Amino acid sequence: MGEPVAVAVLVSGGGTNLQALLDAEQAGRIVSGRIRLVVSNRADAYALERARLAGVETVVLTREEYPGTEAFEEKLAEVLQQHGIGLIVLAGFMRILSGNFTARYPKRILNVHPSLIPAFCGKGFYGLRVHQAALDYGVKVTGATVHFVNEVPDGGEILLQKAVPVCRNDTPERLQKRVMERAEWKLLPRGVELVCARLLKESKE
Numbered sequence: 001m002g003e004p005v006a007v008a009v010l011v012s013g014g015g016t017n018l019q020a021l022l023d024a025e026q027a028g029r030i031v032s033g034r035i036r037l038v039v040s041n042r043a044d045a046y047a048l049e050r051a052r053l054a055g056v057e058t059v060v061l062t063r064e065e066y067p068g069t070e071a072f073e074e075k076l077a078e079v080l081q082q083h084g085i086g087l088i089v090l091a092g093f094m095r096i097l098s099g100n101f102t103a104r105y106p107k108r109i110l111n112v113h114p115s116l117i118p119a120f121c122g123k124g125f126y127g128l129r130v131h132q133a134a135l136d137y138g139v140k141v142t143g144a145t146v147h148f149v150n151e152v153p154d155g156g157e158i159l160l161q162k163a164v165p166v167c168r169n170d171t172p173e174r175l176q177k178r179v180m181e182r183a184e185w186k187l188l189p190r191g192v193e194l195v196c197a198r199l200l201k202e203s204k205e
């Protein structure tokens with residue numbers, strides 16, 4: 001097998017999905033990729049602490065520092081290139097990437113979204129808002145989706161999905177926890193291994 005694909009994880013918050021990836025790598029469930037870099041757009045994201053504890057390099061690019069999309073994405077691309085990144089994973093990353101940026105990494109950006117796309121997705125649907133919307137609608141089943149990222153928010157090709165039941169008396173927080181535990185934390189590491197294995201294979205052809 002060749003060198004594992006260098007993976008960057010982009011985060012904004014608690015980083016439980018990042019943790020699932022770090023744990024999967026540790027446990028040998030991700031072998032075709034290696035998490036080399038964590039980028040946060042918030043300096044106070046707990047995800048940064050998780051990265052440091054795992055000995056992964058971190059970079060912070062805040063909106064205050066980079067208010068404009070162009071300057072932000074230019075800097076991001078530069079950092080990714082410096083680290084030889086082959087796959088970008090959005091794990092609770094709350095800044096939308098432009099089509100300009102996503103076109104530079106075709107089929108090399110993965111996102112995890114906490115619903116069964118095409119339900120409850122797109123601009124404005126993030127974090128607890130997604131689960132609130134699912135509860136408001138009254139669906140009995142929701143779940144999570146791992147998909148490639150293109151210029152349409154949550155619109156790229158779907159790689160993996162897993163359904164999770166909605167229970168009576170669910171709150172957005174309770175539903176979020178169930179979707180994370182039963183779907184997101186399993187699907188995302190699986191998706192990362194799948195894509196890295198594919199990239200490694202292609203690099204040898």
Ligand code: GAR
Nearest residue numbers: 013014015016017092112114126127
């Ligand atoms: C996760 O539920 C993730 O699916 C969601 O934010 C949460 C981040 O949690 N992402 C989106 O809503 C993107 N549209 P984490 O920081 O603990 O991984």
